[in-house]
Amino acid sequence: xxxxxxxxxxxxxxxxxxxxxxxxxxxxxxxxxxxxxxxxxxxxxxxxxxxxxxxxxxxxxxxxxxxxxxxxxxxxxxxxxxxxxxxxxxxxxxxxxxxxxxxxxxxxxxxxxxxxxxxxxxxxxxxxxxxxxxxxxxxxxxxxxxxxxxxxxxxx
Amino acid sequence: xxxxxxxxxxxxxxxxxxxxxxxxxxxxxxxxxxxxxxxxxxxxxxxxxxxxxxxxxxxxxxxxxxxxxxxxxxxxxxxxxxxxxxxxxxxxxxxxxxxxxxxxxxxxxxxxxxxxxxxxxxxxxxxxxxxxxxxxxxxxxxxxxxxxxxxxxxxxxxxxxxxxxxxxxxxxxxxxxxxxxxxxxxxxxxxxxxxxxxxxxxxxxxxxxxxxxxxxxxxxxxxxxxxxxxxxxxxxxxxxxxxxxxxxxxxxxxxxxxxxxxxxxxxxxxxxxxxxxxxxxxxxxxxxxxxxxxxxxxxxxxxxxxxxxxxxxxxxxxxxxxxxxxxxxxxxxxxxxxxxxxxxxxxxxxxxxxxxxxxxxxxxxxxxxxxxxxxxxxxxxxxxxxxxxxxxxxxxxxxxxxxxxxxxxxxxxxxxxxxxxxxxxxxxxxxxx
Numbered sequence: 068x069x070x071x072x073x074x075x076x077x078x079x080x081x082x083x084x085x086x087x088x089x090x091x092x093x094x095x096x097x098x099x100x101x102x103x104x105x106x107x108x109x110x111x112x113x114x115x116x117x118x119x120x121x122x123x124x125x126x127x128x129x130x131x132x133x134x135x136x137x138x139x140x141x142x143x144x145x146x147x148x149x150x151x152x153x154x155x156x157x158x159x160x161x162x163x164x165x166x167x168x169x170x171x172x173x174x175x176x177x178x179x180x181x182x183x184x185x186x187x188x189x190x191x192x193x194x195x196x197x198x199x200x201x202x203x204x205x206x207x208x209x210x211x212x213x214x215x216x217x218x219x220x221x222x223x
Numbered sequence: 224x225x226x227x228x229x230x231x232x233x234x235x236x237x238x239x240x241x242x243x244x245x246x247x248x249x250x251x252x253x254x255x256x257x258x259x260x261x262x263x264x265x266x267x268x269x270x271x272x273x274x275x276x277x278x279x280x281x282x283x284x285x286x287x288x289x290x291x292x293x294x295x296x297x298x299x300x301x302x303x304x305x306x307x308x309x310x311x312x313x314x315x316x317x318x319x320x321x322x323x324x325x326x327x328x329x330x331x332x333x334x335x336x337x338x339x340x341x342x343x344x345x346x347x348x349x350x351x352x353x354x355x356x357x358x359x360x361x362x363x364x365x366x367x368x369x370x371x372x373x374x375x376x377x378x379x380x381x382x383x384x385x386x387x388x389x390x391x392x393x394x395x396x397x398x399x400x401x402x403x404x405x406x407x408x409x410x411x412x413x414x415x416x417x418x419x420x421x422x423x424x425x426x427x428x429x430x431x432x433x434x435x436x437x438x439x440x441x442x443x444x445x446x447x448x449x450x451x452x453x454x455x456x457x458x459x460x461x462x463x464x465x466x467x468x469x470x471x472x473x474x475x476x477x478x479x480x481x482x483x484x485x486x487x488x489x490x491x492x493x494x495x496x497x498x499x500x501x502x503x504x505x506x507x508x509x510x511x512x513x514x515x516x517x518x519x520x521x522x523x524x525x526x527x528x529x530x531x532x533x534x535x536x537x538x539x540x541x542x543x544x545x546x547x548x549x550x551x552x553x554x555x556x557x558x559x560x561x562x563x564x565x566x567x568x569x570x571x572x573x574x575x576x577x578x579x580x581x582x583x584x585x586x587x588x589x590x591x592x593x594x595x596x597x598x599x600x601x602x603x604x605x606x607x608x609x610x611x612x613x614x615x616x617x618x619x620x621x622x623x624x625x626x627x628x629x630x631x632x633x634x635x636x637x638x639x640x641x642x643x644x645x646x647x648x649x650x651x652x653x654x655x656x
Contacts, residue, residue: 088621095268095620102267104540107547111272116550 140196150191180214253491281555312375317481320368327492388461401641419504434501494610
């Protein structure tokens with residue numbers, strides 16, 4: 068489909084171009100002067116030193132919650148592992164001597180390298196045993212083994 | 224090199240070497256300054272912070288130190304020479320443009336002649352009678368580098384860019400030459416020193432007879448043509464950093480850096496030439512060399528007062544910058560302010576000492592000449608710096624011209640204006656000699 072481009076009628080001042088250039092130069096100079104004398108008021112955050120305030124529902128690193136007795140709330144039901152679209156949660160149940168399952172995890176590993184921080188595990192958990200509001204998001208690491216967060220690391 | 228008696232004139236040789244080192248040092252130093260200006264002004268115009276991380280023992284100089292990090296990076300990068308290039312031409316291009324950039328300053332006078340006893344030392348490296356014709360000739364050579372580089376790369380986009388830049392530079396060279404004819408008519412000189420001396424006179428007794436006052440159109444035309452010669456925005460078609468590909472795509476590491484170092488050196492050279500031709504060169508307005516020399520103590524104290532005020536203002540601004548910060552660096556950068564405050568304190572102490580010099584006794588002639596030299600070289604550098612600033616400022620304001628607009632501006636607008644300027648100047652010079 069052809070589009071008709073309308074040519075704008077320029078006034079004599081605009082055609083001279085000089086005044087428009089001067090106006091543009093004034094805009095940039097204004098920004099420059101404002102910022103050079105007020106560098107601290109710039110909206111830029113100097114990231115590692117300055118950090119943004121996080122939203123209350125920000126999804127960061129997971130946390131395994133504890134009961135008042137100090138045990139984990141987690142019952143190793145594996146609903147979170149089932150809900151995880153990235154398949155990054157590995158749960159193993161504790162068995163007692165008779166081979167009967169005890170309702171506490173032997174292993175609870177999250178592979179942060181695979182985690183997509185969707186929060187489905189938190190929504191799926193029927194016991195409110197896991198949440199993501201630690202506000203920790205600086206999770207990059209040079210060693211891939213450090214991406215495996217075990218039960219001890221998560222239950223802080 | 225040889226004097227009247229055919230012997231080697233060691234004084235001349237030594238002085239010329241010293242002046243050449245100064246001129247080159249100035250050009251090379253301004254490469255760093257221009258890159259720093261480019262980064263910081265660009266950032267501040269766009270409401271960003273700009274470089275503020277690279278530091279040497281915590282001293283960052285507002286991002287100036289990033290230049291050194293940059294130099295190290297470029298030097299240690301792998302130097303790739305593509306297999307398909309024409310090696311001779313390919314390797315020739317960067318040194319050519321850098322050499323030409325460093326030659327520009329050789330005829331520009333950066334202060335009045337220094338008189339020591341019977342010895343008159345001209346404060347320019349080469350004392351050429353052809354003056355700015357030499358500069359026009361030298362700067363027009365730089366198009367060879369672009370064409371050789373584009374052609375030697377043996378690849379189509381650099382070749383296109385080389386053709387573009389060739390056409391651009393040749394068309395704007397004509398305007399550049401034409402815009403200076405009026406200046407020659409008014410001052411009757413092409414020798415740069417004589418031009419600057421002539422600009423020290425007064426028009427109607429109180430306006431400095433600078434080139435920009437007597438030749439405003441010539442000044443504008445020359446500045447636009449100089450921007451085009453520099454390949455700076457709005458005329459950066461040869462480079463076309465973001466979309467139309469420049470002549471240096473096949474270059475890497477230090478060879479690539481040489482092109483850009485030459486560009487930034489050229490900015491300074493062009494700024495120095497514009498200063499010399501149109502903004503009075505080393506002339507302080509209303510203060511001729513004789514005035515400075517005969518009133519040396521007063522001038523010295525005035526300088527001291529200016530320096531003290533500037534140091535106080537700078538200290539206040541720095542204090543505001545550091546005290547209003549929203550965060551802590553938690554390392555050596557925290558102590559950076561001490562360096563600045565130390566330097567400012569030294570300036571303050573020196574200027575107070577200069578003010579407290581005993582009495583208003585005239586300084587010795589050599590000291591007075593030295594004071595005049597320092598002041599004039601200083602004002603020359605300050606003027607050049609301001610023009611460098613404007614060049615960078617223009618770059619971050621104006622968009623690039625299309626190719627047909629570029630040619631239309633050069634041939635249909637600036638060329639007739641240049642000729643009209645010559646005619647009008649000729650009539651005015653004839654009527655009011």
